Amino acid sequence: MTEDLIKMLELLNENSGWFFDFFVIVVAVGISATLLVHIYRFATGKSDWLGRSLDGGDQSSQMALIQLDTCRKENEELEKKVLLLENDRQELMDLLKEKKNQLEQKKVQLTKFKEEIEMLKNLYEELDQKYDDETYTMSQIMYTAEEVAAAIVDQERFRQNRDDIFMNLLDYLVNTLKNFRYKNPRVIIHVKYPEKNDALVHFAHSSGHSHRVKIYEPPIYGSAAGRAWRTNEVYYVPDVEDPSYEYDLKTHSRKVYRTILCVPIKAGNYEPTRIGVLTITGSPVNAYEDIEIERATLFASLLYPLIYIDLNKRGDKNGTGT
Amino acid sequence: MAQVRKPSFEERKKLNKMYRDGELTREELMEKMKNGLFDHERLKVKQKFLKLIRNRSSDKNRKFK
Numbered sequence: 001m002t003e004d005l006i007k008m009l010e011l012l013n014e015n016s017g018w019f020f021d022f023f024v025i026v027v028a029v030g031i032s033a034t035l036l037v038h039i040y041r042f043a044t045g046k047s048d049w050l051g052r053s054l055d056g057g058d059q060s061s062q063m064a065l066i067q068l069d070t071c072r073k074e075n076e077e078l079e080k081k082v083l084l085l086e087n088d089r090q091e092l093m094d095l096l097k098e099k100k101n102q103l104e105q106k107k108v109q110l111t112k113f114k115e116e117i118e119m120l121k122n123l124y125e126e127l128d129q130k131y132d133d134e135t136y137t138m139s140q141i142m143y144t145a146e147e148v149a150a151a152i153v154d155q156e157r158f159r160q161n162r163d164d165i166f167m168n169l170l171d172y173l174v175n176t177l178k179n180f181r182y183k184n185p186r187v188i189i190h191v192k193y194p195e196k197n198d199a200l201v202h203f204a205h206s207s208g209h210s211h212r213v214k215i216y217e218p219p220i221y222g223s224a225a226g227r228a229w230r231t232n233e234v235y236y237v238p239d240v241e242d243p244s245y246e247y248d249l250k251t252h253s254r255k256v257y258r259t260i261l262c263v264p265i266k267a268g269n270y271e272p273t274r275i276g277v278l279t280i281t282g283s284p285v286n287a288y289e290d291i292e293i294e295r296a297t298l299f300a301s302l303l304y305p306l307i308y309i310d311l312n313k314r315g316d317k318n319g320t321g322t
Numbered sequence: 323m324a325q326v327r328k329p330s331f332e333e334r335k336k337l338n339k340m341y342r343d344g345e346l347t348r349e350e351l352m353e354k355m356k357n358g359l360f361d362h363e364r365l366k367v368k369q370k371f372l373k374l375i376r377n378r379s380s381d382k383n384r385k386f387k
Contacts, residue, residue: 135360
């Protein structure tokens with residue numbers, strides 16, 4: 001076959017003449033043009049040195065670039081969002097901190113309120129106990145007034161039960177004093193007899209005294225009862241062992257008290273009406289509160305009519321105030 | 323006052339003795355001596371107070387349930 005082709009070409013060369021030359025020129029121009037186009041395309045970057053087109057690569061890289069650009073934008077947006085979220089988080093954290101502080105303050109306030117409520121509750125309880133004590137004292141005053149009235153009305157019964165009635169009346173006073181077991185209060189009434197100028201004389205006493213209570217006569221000068229008599233004022237000695245108080249410190253005394261309270265028995269503030277002194281002793285030092293001293297004063301006034309009548313009947317009343 | 327009965331003279335004397343002998347506490351003596359006398363107003367107020375405290379504690383319990 002090759003031989004045939006060579007023969008054909010030789011035949012053409014022999015017989016064609018100008019045609020072959022023309023053909024060669026055409027082929028050379030074609031090849032040159034193709035080479036120029038190839039160089040141009042390579043130079044402009046439309047193909048690589050092997051002549052492979054770069055158009056398809058451009059599209060994918062552009063796509064990649066677009067995608068990259070989109071991703072970058074998304075990333076920027078996301079970063080902005082992250083920033084915003086971080087700000088939000090910070091604000092929320094600040095708010096949380098503020099709320100925590102508020103909560104803490106409220107807790108402190110609540111604790112304070114609770115304490116105040118507890119304090120008010122305790123104050124109410126204390127007040128109620130005092131109120132209870134006052135109403136109870138009222139009942140004792142009422143019974144005392146009733147029995148004084150009954151004794152004045154029924155003189156015969158009074159004459160027969162005088163000591164017992166006074167003991168009972170003075171027990172009402174003792175009932176109004178707090179902490180009976182601790183204070184061990186004992187009450188004595190001394191009166192002034194006209195014929196006895198230097199001392200007061202026993203008139204009545206509450207339960208709990210020995211029989212010797214009747215013997216003791218407090219001197220007008222040098223005893224707590226005498227002092228109350230002279231000054232016509234309440235005389236409170238919180239500690240009988242304190243020498244600054246006027247008190248009759250008896251030798252060989254078996255006294256079991258440290259406090260003594262002496263209240264003049266009188267009708268109002270008019271001095272000539274005084275008839276005696278009501279004395280209360282108490283075991284501990286400073287045994288009585290102001291309210292108890294005031295109650296003793298009230299009972300001294302309550303008992304006044306009965307003592308006054310009794311002294312008048314017996315002709316022993318000292319109305320001169322001497 | 324109509325519903326309150328005062329203890330009689332004899333009862334009071336007995337109460338005094340019991341208190342002196344330590345058979346009654348002061349609170350018991352007070353209760354028996356008063357037997358409600360002079361105590362209406364105090365007890366009314368106390369009832370109000372106790373009701374308030376009860377309501378307060380039941381509110382508190384409800385809140386924490």
